[in-house]
Amino acid sequence: MSKQLSTRITNLPASATLAMAAKARELKQQGIDIIGLSLGEPDFNTPEFIKEAAIKAVQDNYNSYTPVDGYLDLKEAICRKFKRDNHINYQPSQIVVSTGAKQSIANAIQVLVDPGDDVLLVAPYWVSYAAIVMLAEGNPIEIYSDIETDFKITPQQLEAAITPKTKMVVINSPNNPSGSVYTEAEYRALATVLEKHPDIYILSDEIYEHINYGVPHFSFACIESMYDRTITVNGVAKAFAMTGWRVGYIGAPDWIAKACTKMQGQITSGTNCIAQRATIAALDAPVEQIRYMIDEFASRRELILDLLSTINGFKLNQPKGAFYVFPDVSHYFGKTIKGKKIENASDFALYLLEEAHVATVTGEAFGCPNNIRISYAASTKEIVEAIKRIKEALA
Ligand code: GLU
Numbered sequence: 001m002s003k004q005l006s007t008r009i010t011n012l013p014a015s016a017t018l019a020m021a022a023k024a025r026e027l028k029q030q031g032i033d034i035i036g037l038s039l040g041e042p043d044f045n046t047p048e049f050i051k052e053a054a055i056k057a058v059q060d061n062y063n064s065y066t067p068v069d070g071y072l073d074l075k076e077a078i079c080r081k082f083k084r085d086n087h088i089n090y091q092p093s094q095i096v097v098s099t100g101a102k103q104s105i106a107n108a109i110q111v112l113v114d115p116g117d118d119v120l121l122v123a124p125y126w127v128s129y130a131a132i133v134m135l136a137e138g139n140p141i142e143i144y145s146d147i148e149t150d151f152k153i154t155p156q157q158l159e160a161a162i163t164p165k166t167k168m169v170v171i172n173s174p175n176n177p178s179g180s181v182y183t184e185a186e187y188r189a190l191a192t193v194l195e196k197h198p199d200i201y202i203l204s205d206e207i208y209e210h211i212n213y214g215v216p217h218f219s220f221a222c223i224e225s226m227y228d229r230t231i232t233v234n235g236v237a238k239a240f241a242m243t244g245w246r247v248g249y250i251g252a253p254d255w256i257a258k259a260c261t262k263m264q265g266q267i268t269s270g271t272n273c274i275a276q277r278a279t280i281a282a283l284d285a286p287v288e289q290i291r292y293m294i295d296e297f298a299s300r301r302e303l304i305l306d307l308l309s310t311i312n313g314f315k316l317n318q319p320k321g322a323f324y325v326f327p328d329v330s331h332y333f334g335k336t337i338k339g340k341k342i343e344n345a346s347d348f349a350l351y352l353l354e355e356a357h358v359a360t361v362t363g364e365a366f367g368c369p370n371n372i373r374i375s376y377a378a379s380t381k382e383i384v385e386a387i388k389r390i391k392e393a394l395a
Pocket of ligand 1: 040102
């Protein structure tokens with residue numbers, strides 16, 4: 001039997017975040033004391049009131065197939081959330097609930113991007129954007145940002161990257177991995193460029209919306225001229241400590257939502273019934289109810305920035321949201337430490353895993369080969385110990 005996989009999957013890079021998390025898990029199982037700072041996963045438990053809603057859903061016999069685009073009352077709750085937090089008016093027909101924001105993104109890209117279309121990604125970008133574009137046979141085109149501009153792009157950079165082949169631009173604020181947050185004025189300036197290019201769609205990934213340390217969150221679809229061509233992606237994983245529940249959603253123009261439903265209807269069908277019921281409780285709760293987690297991430301951010309500032313050769317921006325730091329570690333490239341040659345960020349991350357037993361993710365996966373990503377969605381104890389080990393391994 002010839003074990004011949006399709007070219008599609010053969011050419012697809014594996015998710016670097018998930019690969020590193022799997023590697024860390026494997027080493028832990030072998031008895032090695034690994035500190036996992038690779039995955040963007042809150043270390044909190046899902047709040048009680050959400051768990052109770054799920055238990056009630058089981059008892060109320062929510063066990064049948066769900067509507068492909070989500071329960072109507074969940075879509076209504078999502079519309080209320082968009083209005084309350086983002087000042088965007090969506091109707092339930094514009095909402096599609098999916099199995100995680102990752103599927104929401106994949107749906108939107110599958111239904112809009114044709115083979116050969118260009119999709120602009122602002123580097124650093126979340127690992128899976130490029131792979132999802134490749135699955136749609138589109139071309140991921142990177143626009144570079146760096147630490148000097150707090151990893152944000154200017155309108156001039158956006159304008160320069162647009163060509164007749166550009167179909168979509170993916171934006172993400174708060175950003176994974178840099179933690180940068182675009183202000184309303186900065187987003188409006190980017191929109192001014194896009195106003196001149198009416199055939200470009202905008203996918204705005206706002207999954208870290210609530211993990212924000214002060215710059216007010218601004219939704220791109222709030223800009224009137226952008227509303228008709230923006231797909232707003234969000235979900236409950238990060239803010240409500242519900243990563244494993246797998247619930248994401250979009251707000252989008254009707255015709256795009258309809259196409260995403262068609263896509264999903266052929267691949268996964270409706271999202272898990274219990275998780276959907278729990279999501280209604282999460283979204284209807286005042287944001288204050290999850291404030292304790294955001295406050296805790298804020299204090300861990302201070303802690304990790306303080307600790308990292310004592311390590312030679314780490315260049316850092318100050319993240320304004322999400323729960324990652326993304327230091328430039330190129331200072332170490334070309335050096336040999338403990339007999340191991342560090343040529344790039346992947347070597348560096350591997351060195352930290354092997355020598356310090358700390359799992360991070362190489363910046364190469366995010367389109368920034370000089371950096372590594374460190375998640376601080378871990379306990380204070382783990383953060384302190386991990387940075388101590390990294391410092392020792394590099395001393
Ligand atoms: N989005 C999270 C991260 O970047 C979860 C893992 C993933 O799906 O990439 O770590």
